[in-house]
Amino acid sequence: MFYAPQLNPESQEFILNEEESKHCVRVLRKQVGDLIELLDGKGGGYVAEITAANPKKCSLRITRYIFHPPTVSVHLAVAPTKNMDRMEWLVEKATELGCTHVSFLQSKRTERSTVNLERLTKIAVAAMKQSKRTYLPRLDAPVPLADFVRSFPGGWVAHCLDQEKRFEFNTSIERRILIGPEGDFTEEEIATALSNGYKAISLGEARLRTETAALKSVMMLELLGE
Amino acid sequence: MFYAPQLNPESQEFILNEEESKHCVRVLRKQVGDLIELLDGKGGGYVAEITAANPKKCSLRITRYIFHPPTVSVHLAVAPTKNMDRMEWLVEKATELGCTHVSFLQSKRTERSTVNLERLTKIAVAAMKQSKRTYLPRLDAPVPLADFVRSFPGGWVAHCLDQEKRFEFNTSIERRILIGPEGDFTEEEIATALSNGYKAISLGEARLRTETAALKSVMMLELLGE
Numbered sequence: 182m183f184y185a186p187q188l189n190p191e192s193q194e195f196i197l198n199e200e201e202s203k204h205c206v207r208v209l210r211k212q213v214g215d216l217i218e219l220l221d222g223k224g225g226g227y228v229a230e231i232t233a234a235n236p237k238k239c240s241l242r243i244t245r246y247i248f249h250p251p252t253v254s255v256h257l258a259v260a261p262t263k264n265m266d267r268m269e270w271l272v273e274k275a276t277e278l279g280c281t282h283v284s285f286l287q288s289k290r291t292e293r294s295t296v297n298l299e300r301l302t303k304i305a306v307a308a309m310k311q312s313k314r315t316y317l318p319r320l321d322a323p324v325p326l327a328d329f330v331r332s333f334p335g336g337w338v339a340h341c342l343d344q345e346k347r348f349e350f351n352t353s354i355e356r357r358i359l360i361g362p363e364g365d366f367t368e369e370e371i372a373t374a375l376s377n378g379y380k381a382i383s384l385g386e387a388r389l390r391t392e393t394a395a396l397k398s399v400m401m402l403e404l405l406g407e
Numbered sequence: 408m409f410y411a412p413q414l415n416p417e418s419q420e421f422i423l424n425e426e427e428s429k430h431c432v433r434v435l436r437k438q439v440g441d442l443i444e445l446l447d448g449k450g451g452g453y454v455a456e457i458t459a460a461n462p463k464k465c466s467l468r469i470t471r472y473i474f475h476p477p478t479v480s481v482h483l484a485v486a487p488t489k490n491m492d493r494m495e496w497l498v499e500k501a502t503e504l505g506c507t508h509v510s511f512l513q514s515k516r517t518e519r520s521t522v523n524l525e526r527l528t529k530i531a532v533a534a535m536k537q538s539k540r541t542y543l544p545r546l547d548a549p550v551p552l553a554d555f556v557r558s559f560p561g562g563w564v565a566h567c568l569d570q571e572k573r574f575e576f577n578t579s580i581e582r583r584i585l586i587g588p589e590g591d592f593t594e595e596e597i598a599t600a601l602s603n604g605y606k607a608i609s610l611g612e613a614r615l616r617t618e619t620a621a622l623k624s625v626m627m628l629e630l631l632g633e
Contacts, residue, residue: 270496277613277615277619278615278619278623279611311614311616312614312615312619313612313613313614314613385505387503387505387538387539387540388537388538388539389503389504389538390503390537390538393500393503393538396500396622397504397626400623400626400627401626401630404627404630
């Protein structure tokens with residue numbers, strides 16, 4: 182399985198980048214005439230025949246395009262943890278579980294202001310290939326919570342404050358959820374979310390780590406009926 | 408929060424072990440007369456007053472016992488992955504999510520035959536404290552699948568073979584699930600499970616990694632109604 186975001190339904194020919202060419206020709210030992218599968222990360226699957234097994238630029242002729250209708254879209258917005266490993270496995274797991282969009286939030290108590298999107302994208306691509314998903318989640322760099330909820334109004338906000346909360350997700354609201362930092366969102370941040378069409382939700386009694394709460398909510402939103 | 412499995416409802420006095428004593432007296436700077444909370448990992452919560460702030464053996468007088476009724480029990484039996492990190496985070500996350508029993512399975516394609524239960528227990532204890540859960544999951548060393556299903560008949564088996572499967576968990580069957588190795592269970596192993604009261608279940612279209620499938624099934628079983 183190869184990832185080629187540049188492909189589109191009209192593509193007739195394609196050249197794998199150096200890394201993928203090497204993998205295809207040197208590692209998988211593919212030869213002229215062999216068929217390989219590619220994904221564009223937007224639901225498109227492609228069958229291609231190798232026309233030149235060049236380990237630096239392997240040429241392909243697209244023989245078939247299959248469109249996979251979009252799965253339900255789940256948008257996770259999470260305050261990145263200090264320990265990046267936890268965010269890396271979150272992105273891997275969220276991709277496996279069908280999350281379609283991951284945004285990072287800057288909130289008052291967020292412990293890190295930047296994330297390595299390039300590295301996270303590599304992890305998401307590997308998870309997409311590995312789990313045979315056809316959609317690569319969109320990954321967005323950290324933005325202030327207030328800006329985020331204005332750009333993406335409507336969704337759910339999980340927090341630990343003792344305020345009125347729903348205990349079950351429902352589909353009357355966007356499948357989008359805000360997960361705060363270890364120190365939780367501030368009352369002001371929660372108010373900002375609520376005033377932008379978000380509803381407070383409880384993920385249960387236990388105090389979950391940021392990445393666990395994020396993964397649990399992604400799974401619950403993905404399991405919701407239409 | 409301190410973990411003291413030796414405590415029981417009748418306990419009146421207790422001495423923290425050296426590690427916990429050091430943490431209590433040196434790190435948390437607790438003094439005589441201060442109150443601390445302890446958990447026995449079996450649903451018991453204890454409030455105790457420090458009677459001697461000794462950093463090697465801190466003495467306590469139990470002033471209160473609170474029993475937390477058992478939560479729904481979820482039993483996960485998983486074939487350990489070659490990469491132990493993946494099992495370590497699985498145990499951490501499963502504990503946070505309320506899994507009550509984790510067993511490891513030896514199957515034909517299992518990539519490792521032993522797990523470090525001591526290390527996994529430390530991880531589970533930390534996750535229990537961190538998530539304010541009152542139950543420590545029981546962790547069992549690897550046993551052959553056939554022995555396991557005979558000792559624990561009834562439950563669900565997740566596999567990738569193209570056979571008849573349920574697509575929804577229901578509570579007519581034990582909240583217990585078998586998750587196979589990366590290479591999946593063999594047909595024979597699946598037959599052994601089915602003949603011991605297990606039902607085949609699908610966790611969805613995507614091909615999930617062992618630990619992701621395990622975590623997803625724990626969450627789904629935990630979310631099931633009574």
